[in-house]
Amino acid sequence: MNSLLFGTMEKLETLGALYETLRLQVSAETLDKISEMDKAAGRVAADYFKAEAPSPDREEVKTYRGLLDSALQSVKALKDVKDRVKAGEGETAILLCRDLNAAIDEELAGAKLSVPSAAAEAPRQEAEPAASAGTAGDETAALAALSEVRKALEAYKAKEGKYPKSLTKLAPKYISRIPEISAADHPATREVLEINSSDYDDTPFQAITDTGKWLYFTDKKSKLYGRLLIDCSHKGAGGAELYQAGE
Helix, strand or coil, rough: HHHHHHHHHHHHHHHHHHHHHCEEECHHHHHHHHHHHHHHHHHHHHCCCCCCCCCCCCCCCCCCHHHHHHHHHHHHHHHHHHHCCCCCCCCHHHHHHHHHCCCHHHHCCCCCCCCECHHHCCCCCCCCCCCHHHHHHHHHHHHHHHHHHHHHHHHHHHHCCCCCCHHHHCCCCCCCCCCCCCCCCCCCCCCCCCCCCCCCCCCHHHCCCCCEEEHHHHHHHHCCCCEECCCCCCCCCCCCEECCCCC
């Protein structure tokens, strides 16, 4: 199962590289498969994190590259939560990954990728305001990234017997690099705010300053030691502040 999901991630990264270097795109049929898989995998992650998944009839991504990036984050989230959800809940998304793998392989093997016309490459229109759709997509990606880094933190602790002094210590052994997040109205960033204090043990929400950055607690004497949050007080699709995600 993991090999299937890793394969999907690698193929999406390949498509991204081909687009960046040669402006090559997959066919409309395969693009639809990517979109369908993205939404299905996103729903699995949303259910696990108790967040409301975006409406399936809403266009979440406006550009080709944006869709590839969104799908990649969704597969990463699916890989991380598939063993934590109830049996069968991720089956549809996994079957769509298998179907997508075959479709991408066929396009790569047959050299079917093509450079679209200027009109075809233009951003697709949305049924709802762009700001709303962008926020929903960023939230899903941020939650997936949060799950990925938290998993790396636990792997580090299991091996080293303690949490790292800095998130940068996780790379490249436990994670390739700290992922970029762009939650709510905040700009994309990989920056980490570190709190080496136990002042917030009883009131962790007071550490939130709504910067949109990673927030990591490093004090070994703190009850929050090793805790990683998204420093964002905006409410997500599920109605809770994003810093409470996964808590």
